[in-house]
Amino acid sequence: MVSASIDYPVCLQLRGKRVLLIGAGLIAESRALQLLEAGARLRMVAPEATDTLRRLASEQRLELLERAYRPGDAAGHALVFVATDDRQVSQAVAEETRALGILLNAADEPDLCDFTLPSVGRRGPITVAVSTQGMAPALARGLRRQLMEHIGRHHVWVARLSGHFREHLPRGAGRSRLLKRLVDDDICGRLARGQRRHAWTCIREELKALGEKT
Numbered sequence: 387m388v389s390a391s392i393d394y395p396v397c398l399q400l401r402g403k404r405v406l407l408i409g410a411g412l413i414a415e416s417r418a419l420q421l422l423e424a425g426a427r428l429r430m431v432a433p434e435a436t437d438t439l440r441r442l443a444s445e446q447r448l449e450l451l452e453r454a455y456r457p458g459d460a461a462g463h464a465l466v467f468v469a470t471d472d473r474q475v476s477q478a479v480a481e482e483t484r485a486l487g488i489l490l491n492a493a494d495e496p497d498l499c500d501f502t503l504p505s506v507g508r509r510g511p512i513t514v515a516v517s518t519q520g521m522a523p524a525l526a527r528g529l530r531r532q533l534m535e536h537i538g539r540h541h542v543w544v545a546r547l548s549g550h551f552r553e554h555l556p557r558g559a560g561r562s563r564l565l566k567r568l569v570d571d572d573i574c575g576r577l578a579r580g581q582r583r584h585a586w587t588c589i590r591e592e593l594k595a596l597g598e599k600t
């Protein structure tokens with residue numbers, strides 16, 4: 387049975403991947419900064435670019451081709467973004483990316499998008515992303531801001547510690563127990579209330595129990 391489709395969210399690993407961004411105005415600039423943070427190998431194509439994008443190009447942080455988009459530009463890229471002020475450009479890019487099977491985001495043109503961008507907030511390794519399936523970007527932004535207020539320093543600390551344990555402790559029931567306890571009220575809750583010593587006592591007990599079993 388086919389039902390009405392809903393969005394499928396993912397967190398992409400873009401380190402070292404070739405990404406094409408067409409347009410180099412203010413919207414493209416904000417996309418570019420996020421893509422560079424994610425480690426993408428970024429090529430931009432636009433006749434006019436912002437000062438910041440020009441500077442990044444002169445520092446070789448990205449490649450900037452100062453000309454209009456041409457069919458053939460998309461080849462060899464893992465993802466393509468278009469953010470120009472000309473719908474015809476977006477349509478031409480969409481034709482090319484569809485033919486090549488490359489996923490496209492067209493700023494403000496949901497009908498041409500293979501994926502849309504959620505409103506994103508970050509704290510350490512924690513990412514909050516809110517999407518409204520294209521219905522209300524301003525609501526996505528407002529909700530993201532509200533949700534971010536609930537992410538505290540203790541969450542970042544617990545996330546990092548969990549990452550450390552997952553890297554260094556062998557998989558198994560003991561490790562799962564420790565990782566679950568890390569996020570429950572005993573530890574995460576105590577950290578939120580500033581009771582660091584109690585939290586550490588629980589962690590030590592769990593590690594000791596784990597050590598005795600292995």
Ligand SMILES: C[C@@]1(CC(=O)O)C2=NC(=C\c3[nH]c(c(CCC(=O)O)c3CC(=O)O)Cc3[nH]c(c(CC(=O)O)c3CCC(=O)O)/C=C3\N/C(=C\2)[C@@H](CCC(=O)O)[C@]3(C)CC(=O)O)/[C@H]1CCC(=O)O
Binds near residue numbers: 494
């Ligand atoms: C979340 C965010 C991410 C980002 O862009 O980085 C994003 N838009 C943001 C803000 C924003 N955009 C607009 C307003 C003015 C209020 C309004 O018009 O509603 C505000 C609010 C503001 O600026 O405060 C205008 C707008 N946007 C789209 C249309 C076209 C249409 O809906 O048809 C129009 C009307 C244009 C017009 O009529 O002129 C379309 C899209 N915008 C999307 C993402 C995708 C759907 C996301 C979702 O599912 O929620 C989608 C489908 C495609 C895409 O671009 O990927 C970013 C928040 C950044 C932050 O967190 O700060």
Ligand SMILES: NC(=O)c1ccc[n+]([C@@H]2O[C@H](COP(=O)([O-])OP(=O)(O)OC[C@H]3O[C@@H](n4cnc5c(N)ncnc54)[C@H](O)[C@@H]3O)[C@@H](O)[C@H]2O)c1
Binds near residue numbers: 408469493
């Ligand atoms: N999603 C959002 O949050 C959001 C918010 C505001 C605007 N937008 C949309 O994003 C788009 C870009 O907005 P902006 O403010 O950055 O525009 P802008 O006018 O600042 O920049 C447009 C860019 O497109 C380039 N361009 C024009 N024709 C081109 C071509 N043939 N080939 C390659 N590049 C070309 C220009 O050189 C320039 O770099 C608009 O469609 C706007 O509606 C999205």
